[in-house]
Amino acid sequence: MSSPVRKAVIPAAGYGTRFLPVAKAVPKEMLPLVDQPVIEHVVREAVESGIADILIVISRSKRAIEEHFHPAHELEAELQAKGRDEELERLRELHRLANIHYVWQPRMGGLGDAVLQARFHVGNEPFAVLLGDTVISTEGERPLTRQLADVVESRGGSAVALQEVPLEKVQRYGILGGDDLGGGLIFGRQFIEKPRPDLAPSRFAVCARYVLSPAIFEQLQATPKGKGGELQLTDAMAGLMQREALHGLLFAGQRHDIGNKLDFLKANVHFGLKHPEIGDSLRQWLRDLLRDSP
Numbered sequence: 124m125s126s127p128v129r130k131a132v133i134p135a136a137g138y139g140t141r142f143l144p145v146a147k148a149v150p151k152e153m154l155p156l157v158d159q160p161v162i163e164h165v166v167r168e169a170v171e172s173g174i175a176d177i178l179i180v181i182s183r184s185k186r187a188i189e190e191h192f193h194p195a196h197e198l199e200a201e202l203q204a205k206g207r208d209e210e211l212e213r214l215r216e217l218h219r220l221a222n223i224h225y226v227w228q229p230r231m232g233g234l235g236d237a238v239l240q241a242r243f244h245v246g247n248e249p250f251a252v253l254l255g256d257t258v259i260s261t262e263g264e265r266p267l268t269r270q271l272a273d274v275v276e277s278r279g280g281s282a283v284a285l286q287e288v289p290l291e292k293v294q295r296y297g298i299l300g301g302d303d304l305g306g307g308l309i310f311g312r313q314f315i316e317k318p319r320p321d322l323a324p325s326r327f328a329v330c331a332r333y334v335l336s337p338a339i340f341e342q343l344q345a346t347p348k349g350k351g352g353e354l355q356l357t358d359a360m361a362g363l364m365q366r367e368a369l370h371g372l373l374f375a376g377q378r379h380d381i382g383n384k385l386d387f388l389k390a391n392v393h394f395g396l397k398h399p400e401i402g403d404s405l406r407q408w409l410r411d412l413l414r415d416s417p
């Protein structure tokens with residue numbers, strides 16, 4: 124019903140105000156989950172979803188992201204000379220991972236404005252959007268972006284990832300209301316960015332992953348500024364829903380929002396416990412810590 128999803132856009136230009144002062148000079152997307160920056164997890168999700176063309180939207184003080192995926196010839200030569208083959212292979216794998224491109228978002232104008240910067244790169248085909256500060260673990264299931272791409276490739280239109288949240292938290296998210304099609308699919312009817320609880324059309328919150336029809340670009344250009352004086356992707360999707368299908372997919376999995384301090388620490392424990400080098404020691408340390416704490 125729709126052409127295959129071949130491109131992904133990763134917005135990573137935001138100031139990271141929830142994570143100051145560290146986010147002043149270090150992009151929050153470069154904060155580590157053990158030894159791997161958050162954005163590498165996000166790029167890997169796109170790649171594991173069959174998408175190798177990736178556009179990262181950056182801004183001032185985000186250059187470390189470019190450096191991370193760019194070859195480091197001197198460092199690689201040094202590792203080679205020292206016979207550090209494992210580390211060398213890990214670095215080389217990084218710049219073979221995908222075709223990564225960058226575009227600057229000149230002014231911080233909201234998520235809609237960030238996505239709009241991708242219009243020339245994406246052209247006229249469906250594309251994925253993965254927020255660069257959020258890692259999703261689907262534990263053995265297909266990656267979430269792949270699941271959304273499957274919905275769009277078979278049904279057309281656009282698709283967004285959803286999680287049910289308590290009513291008192293709806294004000295933090297884009298909330299989608301619609302018809303339940305079964306199997307975790309919702310046919311979107313109403314979409315509101317950060318509604319008051321009494322105005323929320325449901326408790327289904329959009330969670331950092333989208334596969335969008337290219338018609339979103341035209342819609343974004345016609346959408347006025349919304350919440351917070353910013354161009355909201357949610358508002359443009361709400362407009363697009365009048366013309367094209369938009370499906371929500373309730374997914375099973377865990378969302379790690381790295382811009383949030385507590386989630387960042389929890390994510391490090393989550394990935395630390397699975398880490399082949401430190402997992403066992405971390406588990407033991409946590410057991411001791413909890414046993415000894417009052």
Ligand code: G1P
Nearest residue numbers: 234295296297328329330331357
């Ligand atoms: C953005 C979107 C919102 C979405 C949220 C989580 O909000 O505007 O619709 O629910 O991400 O993916 P932000 O967290 O940037 O304020």
